[in-house]
Amino acid sequence: MIRITPPIDNATIKQLHAGDKVLLSGTILTARDQAHIRLVKDQATDLDLKGAVIYYVGPTPARPGEIIGASGPTSSYRMDSLSVPLMERGVKMMIGKGNRSKAFRNAMIENNAVYMIATGGAGALLSSKIKSVRVIKYEDLGTEAVHALEVEDFPCFVAYDVHGKSIFKGDV
Amino acid sequence: MRTVSAEKLTKAVKDSLIKINYELDNSLVTLLKKAKSKETSNLSKSILDDILENQALARDRKAPLCQDTGVAVIFVEHGLDVRLDGNLDDAINAGVRLAYDEGYLRKSVVQHPFNRENTKDNTPAIIHTKLVDGDQIKLKIASKGAGSENMSKVVMLTPSDGIEGVKKLVLDTIFDAGGKPCPPIIVGIGVGGNFEKSAMLAKEAILRDLDDSNPDPSLNALEKELLSEINALGVGPMGVGGETTCLAVKINTFPMHIASLPVAINIQCHSARHMEVTL
Numbered sequence A: 001m002i003r004i005t006p007p008i009d010n011a012t013i014k015q016l017h018a019g020d021k022v023l024l025s026g027t028i029l030t031a032r033d034q035a036h037i038r039l040v041k042d043q044a045t046d047l048d049l050k051g052a053v054i055y056y057v058g059p060t061p062a063r064p065g066e067i068i069g070a071s072g073p074t075s076s077y078r079m080d081s082l083s084v085p086l087m088e089r090g091v092k093m094m095i096g097k098g099n100r101s102k103a104f105r106n107a108m109i110e111n112n113a114v115y116m117i118a119t120g121g122a123g124a125l126l127s128s129k130i131k132s133v134r135v136i137k138y139e140d141l142g143t144e145a146v147h148a149l150e151v152e153d154f155p156c157f158v159a160y161d162v163h164g165k166s167i168f169k170g171d172v
Numbered sequence B: 001m002r003t004v005s006a007e008k009l010t011k012a013v014k015d016s017l018i019k020i021n022y023e024l025d026n027s028l029v030t031l032l033k034k035a036k037s038k039e040t041s042n043l044s045k046s047i048l049d050d051i052l053e054n055q056a057l058a059r060d061r062k063a064p065l066c067q068d069t070g071v072a073v074i075f076v077e078h079g080l081d082v083r084l085d086g087n088l089d090d091a092i093n094a095g096v097r098l099a100y101d102e103g104y105l106r107k108s109v110v111q112h113p114f115n116r117e118n119t120k121d122n123t124p125a126i127i128h129t130k131l132v133d134g135d136q137i138k139l140k141i142a143s144k145g146a147g148s149e150n151m152s153k154v155v156m157l158t159p160s161d162g163i164e165g166v167k168k169l170v171l172d173t174i175f176d177a178g179g180k181p182c183p184p185i186i187v188g189i190g191v192g193g194n195f196e197k198s199a200m201l202a203k204e205a206i207l208r209d210l211d212d213s214n215p216d217p218s219l220n221a222l223e224k225e226l227l228s229e230i231n232a233l234g235v236g237p238m239g240v241g242g243e244t245t246c247l248a249v250k251i252n253t254f255p256m257h258i259a260s261l262p263v264a265i266n267i268q269c270h271s272a273r274h275m276e277v278t279l
């Protein structure tokens, strides 16, 4: 078990190996399809992505008195090409589910970043690790807006590391 | 003639959608526990642990199992001797609207393929209606997420491809999908009919009871054979490798043209949310 608190530096990335279980604590950002499209277009964004963690999630609405609804990962492959410019702008870790393209993996290694998976469909469990939520960009996107999540011991697994290894059965 | 009130149908749709999004079916939980006991690596065990812990937490807290609470899919079997005192589709959509609002479920439906504007109440549901004998209205109600739906397909094989062609297609589809559809999965296969009929058969197949057995002995055997061949692929929970990729295979068939062998594969993730109600 490895504990990590963002922002993440290159030394930390190097220590991670496919299959490692990681507990994240601190601030992570959420973004999925629509927010990625905007972030990529919006070069001059004030959002600091240096060392950032992006979690691909679109939660269910929170009940009154709750912080957030179910918050499990969405499939990552839809963000493959959009992830590349964001890694170039400093994103170090992406959390989603499922395998991704070869082009993504190459760009990830080049940019010293890492791809993590969280257990898909475990929305209730993962939301219990989120301690606060703040919308920080593109509020009009609703569930797809960029949120800053404060997490505590958020469980995920290293899927692709910078050493070229993958957690997935189908990958070489 | 018996009359069923549209209000009652709306409430049944609403209550069912909320319930299935909070509670996994017991037979599914049993299969997931069995799958966990078979895993040998800490990684695949740990993922199945998360899935089991998640469903217990969701049930306790009356909270959605998964953030993708899906599109509502409703199969209606409408008896000829019963009358609904209102518009069927409207009554169903009213139930969907209430469930996704009051149940705090995510509204995931967009109006148009290109402008992608959210309809904000998760309607319209996808409704399939069949007229049957009798004086009851039976509803099969499902919330279908996109992760597994996106990995599904319809392929027009040719008769000479035969059973081996169907098996190869199923195995290739599941191997290529990897961890994306949130394995362990349930696989619904529709063989026969025509292009659209095969897709309907596959969708109905994933709504079958997990522990039923196919009344056709040869299909029953094929379901078991495919289950073990899929698991031999080793994709494993969330694609990380392991003993269990698939919990059940269900095959439904229909007569077809002499020149056709349509095959549809509908993949259902472990968050298999559906139930039946009869009014």
Ligand code: SF4
Residues within 6 Å of the ligand: A072, A073, A074, A120, A121, A122, B066, B067, B068, B069, B144, B145, B146, B147, B148, B180, B181, B182, B269, B270, B271
């Ligand atoms: S595939 Fe199923 S379990 Fe996975 S995120 Fe989608 S709805 Fe949830």
